[in-house]
Amino acid sequence: MVQRSVRPVEILLVEDNPGDARLAQEGMKEGKILNHLSVVSDGDQAMAFLGREGKYAEAPRPDLILLDLNLPKKDGREVLAEIKNNPELKRIPVVVLTMSKAEEDILRAYDLHANCYISKPLDLEKFLVVVDAIEQFWFTIVELPTDTEK
Numbered sequence: 001m002v003q004r005s006v007r008p009v010e011i012l013l014v015e016d017n018p019g020d021a022r023l024a025q026e027g028m029k030e031g032k033i034l035n036h037l038s039v040v041s042d043g044d045q046a047m048a049f050l051g052r053e054g055k056y057a058e059a060p061r062p063d064l065i066l067l068d069l070n071l072p073k074k075d076g077r078e079v080l081a082e083i084k085n086n087p088e089l090k091r092i093p094v095v096v097l098t099m100s101k102a103e104e105d106i107l108r109a110y111d112l113h114a115n116c117y118i119s120k121p122l123d124l125e126k127f128l129v130v131v132d133a134i135e136q137f138w139f140t141i142v143e144l145p146t147d148t149e150k
Contacts, residue, residue: 009035009139012062014046014079015097016071020120020127024066024097027131033139036060043074047082050089062092064138067114069098069105077108084113093144095134 011028015021021039028037038059040046046067049056065083069076076096083089093115098105101119109117118134121127138144 009033009064010060010062011035011037011064011066012046012049013037013039013066014041014043014071014076015039015066015068016041017068020068023124023127024131027128028135030128030132033135035135035139038062042072043076043079045073046071046079047074050083050086063144064134065092065094066097066134067094069096069100069109077112080109080112080114093138093142095138097130097134 013021013024015024018041021041025037025039028035038049040049045056046065048054049059050062052059067076067079071079076098080094080096083092083094090113094113095116095118096109096114097118097120099120100106106117116134118130121130
């Protein structure tokens, strides 16, 4: 029997709030899925990471992107539009994870082809539950394409 090496799931978190980024990191550490979480704090860094530019030249291609909408420099809506309009990136699932519950933000995110929209809970325990649910759903239930590496 050939034993496959298990590659960690690559997750890119685009989050400008250090507290929320720390919570997501903690939630992912406690998860049951072997993962590697990369964190960038603005939209420009996100696109540089995804384009493997500059200091991100060796960045892994994410299997999932967790994207805040309200980011400095290039906001999350712009990042989402660029990802979904790029033939090499568009198949990477993007979960919008943001404080906004505004209907216009939800509609716009889905119009830009977000795969999922989640409002961040303010409560610490609920936030950790959400992070765990994201991980469980996207990596144990959903079938993801394996050709995101181009």
